[in-house]
Amino acid sequence: MSTEATDGGAPSGDDVLSEADANRLHEARQRILDELGKIIVGQEAVIDEIMICLFSRGHVMLEGVPGLAKTLMISTLAQTLDLSFSRIQFTPDLMPADVTGTEIIEEDRSTGHRDFRFMKGPLFANVVLADEINRTPPKTQAALLEAMQERQVTVGRNRHELSDPFFVLATQNPIEQEGTYPLPEAQQDRFMFKVYVEYPSFDEEFEVARRTTGTAVGEVAPVLGAEEILRLQRLVRQVPVSYHVVRYALSLVRQTRVGSDGIPDFVEDLVGWGAGPRAVQFLILGGKARALLQGRFHVQVEDIQALAKPVLRHRMVVNFAAESEGITSDNVVDRIIGATPTTEDELSRDARFQKIFAS
Secondary structure (H helix, E strand, C coil): CCCCCCCCCCCCHHHHHHHHHHHHHHHHHHHHHHCCCCCCCCCCHHHHHHHHHCCCCCCCCCCCEEEHHHHHHHHHHHHHHCCCCCECCCCCCCCCCHHEEEEEEEEECCCCCCCEEEECCCCCCCCCEECCCHHHHHHHHHHHHHHHCCCCCEEECCEEEEECCCCCEEEEEECCCCCCCCHHHHHCCCCCCCEEEECCHHHHHHHHHHCCCCCCCCCCCCCCHHHHHHHHHHHHCCCCCCCHHHHHHHHHHHHHCCCCCCHHHHHHHHHECCCCHHHHHHHHHHHHHHHCCCCCCCCHHHHHHHHHHHHHHHCEEECHHHHHCCCCCCCCHHHHHCCCCCCHHHHCCHHHHHHHHEE
């Protein structure tokens, strides 16, 4: 079982969650939204989910048609967080060394001595945009796996630590599939969220057209630095979560697993493969970050429900029968939420959930 969601971020003895910390993160969220609003119109829900991933030490995959400002949103966010930013345009001829870096032979002209020197690749930044990640072959996609999981890269016999904080945002184009290499399930599972970037509303698109066809240029100011982000990431883990909320998150995830006791009939009919334990970890961590961003000290069932789709949609595979009827994983998640009691008493009394928790 993966420990990606539970290691590498344990709170230190110097960090104690206080009301001031909760207020600081809540205020920082609004300041980040205000700064991004100088450049980006709308997309507040997308930005919120990106921030939840960031403060949970997760990574995010963005999917949307071209022209929705995904790249601009990410680069602007890096500026508001005062973090280094790197963009990798994934293409069919991109090699792993183009991403991680490579060793070169360097000669000392005074002595004639030659030695290897490592030249860092674009992965050595705080915020890394993997643009159109499904356009590059699996060998190069796999170069991201070690970086996302272990926060290091191995070149030759040497391991190189990556910058901290380290945050990968990958983009995919859902409408153009020729010449693409779909990400393996193992790599998709490394992403905490899969976020859909939708078309703007009429008023938002009107504002985009007005702003981008004039001479005015917006400038953003940094809101948080790297050290403060690292401290807030540690504090997120101190947000208390009740056993009931943990059991509720477990009940959602375990109902996606075909063949298990107590799952709904529609899951058996529509789902080919369910989510693993990492989904539960990310639901709870995301719930903690969401609570703090909203100025609360505890995780609620509503936090888990709000994050169920971005956590589960790329971990749950619908079968051919569902696809032929136009049913998506989001539709199945909605039905699972509707079929799951929200109170501890109802969960405990329901015979179906007794089977789920006993299996």
